[in-house]
Amino acid sequence: MLNSKIPEGPIQHKWTQYKASAKLINPANRKKYKVIVVGTGLAGSSCAASLSELGFQVEVYTFHESPRRAHSVAAQGGINAAKDYKNDGDSVWRMFYDTVKGGDFRSREANVYRMAECSLALIDQAVAQGVPFAREYSGYLSNRSFGGVQVSRTFYARGQTGQQLLQGAYQALIRQTAVGNINLHTRHEMMDLVVVNNKAKGIVTRNLDTGEIKIMEADAVVLATGGYGKIYYLSTLAMNCNASAIWRAHKRGAFFAAPSWTQFHPTSLPQMGDYQSKLTLMSESLRNDGRIWVPKKKADDRPPHEIPEEERDYYLERKYPSYGNLAPRDISSRAAKEQIDGGHGVGPMKNAVYLDFDSAIAQEGKPTIEKRYGNLFDMYKKITGMDAYKQPMLISPAAHFSMGGLWVDYELMSNLEGLFVLGEANFADHGANRLGANSLLQACVDGYFIAPHTIMNFLASEKPHETIDQIEKEKLITDTQERLETLLKIKGNKTAEEFHKELGIILYTKCGLIREEAVLLEAKSQIQELQKSFYTDLLVPAGNQINFELEKAARVEDYLELALLIVEDALQREESCGAHFRKEFQTEEGEAKRNDEEFKFVSVWESLEKNVFKLHKEDLDFENIKVSERSYK
Amino acid sequence: MKLIIQVWRQESRDAKGKFEKYNLEGLDENMSVPEMLDFLNEKLIKRGEDPIAFESDCREGICGQCGFVINGHVQSPEKQATTCQTHLRSFKDGEEVFLEPFRATAFPIKKDLCIDRTALDRIIAKGGYIGVNTGQAPEANSILIGHDTAESAFDAAACIGCGACVAVCKNASAALFTGAKISHLSMLPQGKLEAKTRVQKMVAQMDAEGFGSCTFTGACEKVCPQGISLANIVTMNREFWKS
Numbered sequence: 104m105l106n107s108k109i110p111e112g113p114i115q116h117k118w119t120q121y122k123a124s125a126k127l128i129n130p131a132n133r134k135k136y137k138v139i140v141v142g143t144g145l146a147g148s149s150c151a152a153s154l155s156e157l158g159f160q161v162e163v164y165t166f167h168e169s170p171r172r173a174h175s176v177a178a179q180g181g182i183n184a185a186k187d188y189k190n191d192g193d194s195v196w197r198m199f200y201d202t203v204k205g206g207d208f209r210s211r212e213a214n215v216y217r218m219a220e221c222s223l224a225l226i227d228q229a230v231a232q233g234v235p236f237a238r239e240y241s242g243y244l245s246n247r248s249f250g251g252v253q254v255s256r257t258f259y260a261r262g263q264t265g266q267q268l269l270q271g272a273y274q275a276l277i278r279q280t281a282v283g284n285i286n287l288h289t290r291h292e293m294m295d296l297v298v299v300n301n302k303a304k305g306i307v308t309r310n311l312d313t314g315e316i317k318i319m320e321a322d323a324v325v326l327a328t329g330g331y332g333k334i335y336y337l338s339t340l341a342m343n344c345n346a347s348a349i350w351r352a353h354k355r356g357a358f359f360a361a362p363s364w365t366q367f368h369p370t371s372l373p374q375m376g377d378y379q380s381k382l383t384l385m386s387e388s389l390r391n392d393g394r395i396w397v398p399k400k401k402a403d404d405r406p407p408h409e410i411p412e413e414e415r416d417y418y419l420e421r422k423y424p425s426y427g428n429l430a431p432r433d434i435s436s437r438a439a440k441e442q443i444d445g446g447h448g449v450g451p452m453k454n455a456v457y458l459d460f461d462s463a464i465a466q467e468g469k470p471t472i473e474k475r476y477g478n479l480f481d482m483y484k485k486i487t488g489m490d491a492y493k494q495p496m497l498i499s500p501a502a503h504f505s506m507g508g509l510w511v512d513y514e515l516m517s518n519l520e521g522l523f524v525l526g527e528a529n530f531a532d533h534g535a536n537r538l539g540a541n542s543l544l545q546a547c548v549d550g551y552f553i554a555p556h557t558i559m560n561f562l563a564s565e566k567p568h569e570t571i572d573q574i575e576k577e578k579l580i581t582d583t584q585e586r587l588e589t590l591l592k593i594k595g596n597k598t599a600e601e602f603h604k605e606l607g608i609i610l611y612t613k614c615g616l617i618r619e620e621a622v623l624l625e626a627k628s629q630i631q632e633l634q635k636s637f638y639t640d641l642l643v644p645a646g647n648q649i650n651f652e653l654e655k656a657a658r659v660e661d662y663l664e665l666a667l668l669i670v671e672d673a674l675q676r677e678e679s680c681g682a683h684f685r686k687e688f689q690t691e692e693g694e695a696k697r698n699d700e701e702f703k704f705v706s707v708w709e710s711l712e713k714n715v716f717k718l719h720k721e722d723l724d725f726e727n728i729k730v731s732e733r734s735y736k
Numbered sequence: 737m738k739l740i741i742q743v744w745r746q747e748s749r750d751a752k753g754k755f756e757k758y759n760l761e762g763l764d765e766n767m768s769v770p771e772m773l774d775f776l777n778e779k780l781i782k783r784g785e786d787p788i789a790f791e792s793d794c795r796e797g798i799c800g801q802c803g804f805v806i807n808g809h810v811q812s813p814e815k816q817a818t819t820c821q822t823h824l825r826s827f828k829d830g831e832e833v834f835l836e837p838f839r840a841t842a843f844p845i846k847k848d849l850c851i852d853r854t855a856l857d858r859i860i861a862k863g864g865y866i867g868v869n870t871g872q873a874p875e876a877n878s879i880l881i882g883h884d885t886a887e888s889a890f891d892a893a894a895c896i897g898c899g900a901c902v903a904v905c906k907n908a909s910a911a912l913f914t915g916a917k918i919s920h921l922s923m924l925p926q927g928k929l930e931a932k933t934r935v936q937k938m939v940a941q942m943d944a945e946g947f948g949s950c951t952f953t954g955a956c957e958k959v960c961p962q963g964i965s966l967a968n969i970v971t972m973n974r975e976f977w978k979s
């Protein structure tokens with residue numbers, strides 16, 4: 104039933120072959136086809152602009168007030184590409200290898216290879232758009248290194264790489280609203296997917312300013328709606344990131360892959376109080392010079408500078424001598440959690456570890472460190488009021504990136520025909536752990552270079568503009584209206600935010616960095632309880648026009664359902680791999696222990712009815728890379 | 737910590753608005769301003785009152801979505817900060833804090849603290865881009881750009897489109913915002929070709945949207961959370977006269 108449609112032939116030629124044999128549509132006929140793109144992050148903007156440039160009609164939706172506010176804007180560190188400008192032995196093949204290994208051998212080889220291959224042209228495209236990447240004095244592009252690899256392949260624009268790339272994509276998109284075929288609908292939320300005969304044929308939308316619910320019909324639908332790490336409530340994501348678009352599509356039949364694979368970023372700022380609404384990320388690049396440590400003594404209340412060298416545990420350097428403070432994210436985050444759980448946590452809530460620049464400042468001088476990280480230190484001060492030149496930063500792991508998402512085949516098409524899923528919203532390239540600076544790349548490559556070809560290939564066999572039955576349309580609109588009215592009518596005593604916070608705590612403590620059968624079962628029953636009480640205790644203020652609480656409530660409703668699938672997925676996978684660490688399955692040294700015999704597949708879920716899930720498996724074949732133990736010692 | 741909050745409440749675009757007073761206790765000085773509004777809204781909802789409509793998303797100063805006037809300071813009483821990067825430790829215990837929306841003809845108020853800034857997108861749509869289609873780009877290192885030029889281009893490109901520059905300007909001019917985009921692009925070799933039409937069209941759209949003209953008071957530069965320099969307006973004017 105699951106056909107990943109990987110083209111035949113050697114991996115180096117698969118994408119070229121695909122493009123050579125993909126079906127085309129005559130330029131004059133393209134304007135007869137309409138494609139909906141939901142989301143204006145890197146994936147959505149780039150796809151919409153590229154489709155419009157080809158001549159298709161494109162309807163673009165975002166709940167944001169402007170496309171430029173999509174959460175891609177917040178990415179700091181950089182974007183990877185195998186340009187080998189450093190002559191340090193990088194190549195498409197090495198990047199492919201690093202990514203498959205980084206993902207703990209749980210991604211699809213052919214997709215990963217294609218991402219590495221397309222990375223070359225992506226940097227070209229971004230530079231041509233005017234993205235001001237860092238440069239050497241000679242005028243050539245500059246690179247730096249990132250966690251989990253030994254070459255320098257990361258391109259960056261100070262600490263605002265995502266913002267700058269998004270500017271490029273946003274400008275391409277907005278240009279097409281003027282000179283091309285894009286209709287832009289801001290402050291519109293996708294509420295449901297329209298499926299006719301197992302094909303995606305449109306979406307149900309709500310105008311968030313007026314409350315109006317409408318249907319937009321199309322010949323194909325693209326979801327580029329980002330990640331759902333915000334399900335943990337405290338996360339590095341923006342307040343409005345959500346799973347609703349992909350969850351509603353899932354409920355209409357699109358399969359969901361590896362829902363429980365969430366990356367926890369090791370260098371986020373810790374929670375400081377109950378009022379807190381999000382956790383801010385401090386770029387991973389800080390780990391190039393900062394040293395991570397905790398006091399050896401438990402519950403040590405001395406200020407950091409009073410703790411002598413021999414009473415500090417530089418646990419990453421101790422456990423992973425060859426990668427040290429640059430060990431991959433999943434490993435670093437888990438190690439921090441072990442220290443915090445073991446009573447070595449520091450900071451007011453004892454929930455952090457130190458990231459210390461003392462030795463770097465002593466060795467290289469304050470001006471050098473200031474030049475490298477000045478903006479990050481300023482940001483740290485703005486948020487915490489503390490000076491990281493004088494005392495070590497407090498950092499802590501935080502929910503950050505969803506490796507899971509809607510299942511897609513090689514064409515980035517879901518099992519529902521005509522539904523394409525791009526960027527962080529899909530499951531494809533990162534396996535069980537994403538390498539830093541690979542997801543901006545994936546979002547861009549999906550949108551600029553892959554989807555335009557695969558969507559055209561799909562549309563070439565479709566008759567343009569088959570309309571949906573009027574009665575069917577009215578029913579879909581009523582469904583959404585009734586759903587929202589139900590939420591408004593509960594009139595309990597608990598806000599959507601309170602439900603979300605409770606859900607977040609359950610997920611963090613029971614289905615977070617470390618998982619265990621008995622605890623997951625507890626999580627499951629607690630979420631079920633919470634879900635039940637949602638329908639009796641929820642309180643949403645009245646009003647159908649601008650009503651942020653109603654938006655939140657609908658998203659939390661979806662989060663509660665997805666949370667149950669997340670727990671189910673974590674329970675089912677009786678192995679540890681990447682970010683998914685099951686306490687029962689570890690090596691003697693406490694590292695993740697994969698079980699390739701039984702679990703070398705992607706877990707792909709179908710919802711039979713509400714909260715009833717059926718597992719499908721996509722077996723992973725590794726023809727080019729030898730599956731091995733992932734060691735960073 | 738205690739604060740007396742005075743918030744601008746306005747039902748809809750055409751309704752009349754007024755300040756409404758709320759006494760808040762049990763605040764934490766590490767709360768950000770949006771977190772304080774979350775806290776207040778929770779109470780309003782439970783009392784059966786309409787919560788305060790306000791927007792924010794990233795809450796780390798990069799998306800440009802938040803932004804109110806706080807005690808007369810556009811965005812923030814702090815230097816180079818957005819509203820979401822403003823914490824209660826900026827206020828004295830017991831202080832009265834006024835919160836109101838950005839005000840400009842081109843930014844109509846939608847409800848309470850929410851405004852419509854889509855006029856800024858429409859300015860960009862007129863030419864705030866380099867006209868390269870997907871697939872046309874040459875090899876990246878074939879376009880050499882000096883380190884300093886790249887850094888200056890970045891400085892201009894760092895604008896987050898928040899509109900604070902407009903809100904603070906007595907003429908509600910969008911010159912800093914528009915100038916930043918024009919100088920970002922026209923500074924780069926790949927953006928020079930379209931420089932003429934870009935500046936003409938963007939400036940015309942700025943006028944059409946009802947933004948005022950720039951009289952060079954420099955107020956915008958002072959409130960800009962990204963520290964966008966007034967020099968960008970000089971560049972824009974130069975490009976405009978050249979065209």
Ligand SMILES: Cc1cc2nc3c(=O)[nH]c(=O)nc-3n(C[C@H](O)[C@H](O)[C@H](O)COP(=O)(O)OP(=O)(O)OC[C@H]3O[C@@H](n4cnc5c(N)ncnc54)[C@H](O)[C@@H]3O)c2cc1C
Pocket residue numbers: 141142143144145146147164165166167170172173174175176177178179180181182183264265291292293294327328329330339340341345347348384503504525526527528539540541542543544546
């Ligand atoms: C703090 C932070 C730092 C990061 N740093 C890096 C980095 O240095 N390097 C790297 O490679 N990656 C980084 N990442 C990850 C990377 O930024 C994201 O994976 C990537 O930008 C996702 O892009 P996207 O286009 O898929 O989604 P997004 O940019 O999140 O866009 C989602 C879009 O969908 C819209 N949307 C969502 N739901 C709906 C709906 N129901 N209806 C209508 N519209 C909807 C939103 O409005 C938005 O426009 C970082 C992530 C975070 C959170």
Ligand code: SF4
Pocket residue numbers: 894895896897898899900901902912913916959960961962963964
């Ligand atoms: S120039 Fe500054 S104040 Fe004006 S929109 Fe850009 S970031 Fe905001």
Ligand code: FES
Pocket residue numbers: 791792793794795796797798799800801802803818819820821
């Ligand atoms: S919420 Fe993004 S800048 Fe303030």
